[in-house]
Amino acid sequence: MAAYTCTSCGAPIEVKNRFSKVVVCDYCGTHHKVTVDGLDPTGKHPKLADFPSLFQVGSRGTILGKPFTAQGRLRYKYDGGHFDEWFIEYDGEPAWFAEDEGTFTLFTELIEAIDIPLDMSSLRAGQNIMIGDKKVMIKEKGSAVIEGGEGELFHYTEPGTKVTYIDGVWNGKKTSIEFDEDEIELFIGRPLLKRDIVVEG
Numbered sequence: 001m002a003a004y005t006c007t008s009c010g011a012p013i014e015v016k017n018r019f020s021k022v023v024v025c026d027y028c029g030t031h032h033k034v035t036v037d038g039l040d041p042t043g044k045h046p047k048l049a050d051f052p053s054l055f056q057v058g059s060r061g062t063i064l065g066k067p068f069t070a071q072g073r074l075r076y077k078y079d080g081g082h083f084d085e086w087f088i089e090y091d092g093e094p095a096w097f098a099e100d101e102g103t104f105t106l107f108t109e110l111i112e113a114i115d116i117p118l119d120m121s122s123l124r125a126g127q128n129i130m131i132g133d134k135k136v137m138i139k140e141k142g143s144a145v146i147e148g149g150e151g152e153l154f155h156y157t158e159p160g161t162k163v164t165y166i167d168g169v170w171n172g173k174k175t176s177i178e179f180d181e182d183e184i185e186l187f188i189g190r191p192l193l194k195r196d197i198v199v200e201g
């Protein structure tokens with residue numbers, strides 16, 4: 001764990017997870033990149049509205065019987081509402097937990113900076129695409145805007161950034177591809193039932 005102070009308001013900030021690349025000040029909402037030299041402010045953004053969620057920053061418990069701690073979240077806004085992508089420590093490893101209007105997905109694998117030799121804008125549901133060596137069937141495609149973040153984050157996208165996502169299936173697993181102008185990421189995981197998730201505090 002590393003201790004810092006907020007570059008904007010001076011509040012204490014602790015970075016608990018060694019994989020965290022961004023930390024958001026609890027008090028004033030300033031986002032900081034976590035660098036070897038300390039905290040580097042990227043901007044001040046409004047705090048997230050308090051929508052109901054299974055987790056809060058710091059929540060602990062078990063998912064499928066293995067321990068997790070909720071480190072932070074990015075909130076995405078789309079036409080039908082919003083969803084949260086929690087960065088969690090899961091059984092000692094980084095993982096992601098997506099919460100979308102009562103549906104839950106645990107992503108334990110992330111493949112970053114993928115080269116996709118395709119025009120993503122032409123893709124439609126039902127198509128198969130090759131993502132690296134993986135043949136993914138597209139189930140849904142949509143776009144969302146990053147509304148903001150809270151706590152510690154594994155990767156960071158500036159609030160206001162538009163992202164396109166593709167939900168699909170590969171090898172019986174649930175996949176989510178997210179891309180903006182700079183980056184493509186592939187998350188691999190599985191859907192959860194609410195009873196798979198136990199929040200202890």
Ligand SMILES: [Zn+2]
Pocket residue numbers: 006007008009010011025026027028029030
């Ligand atoms: Zn602050």
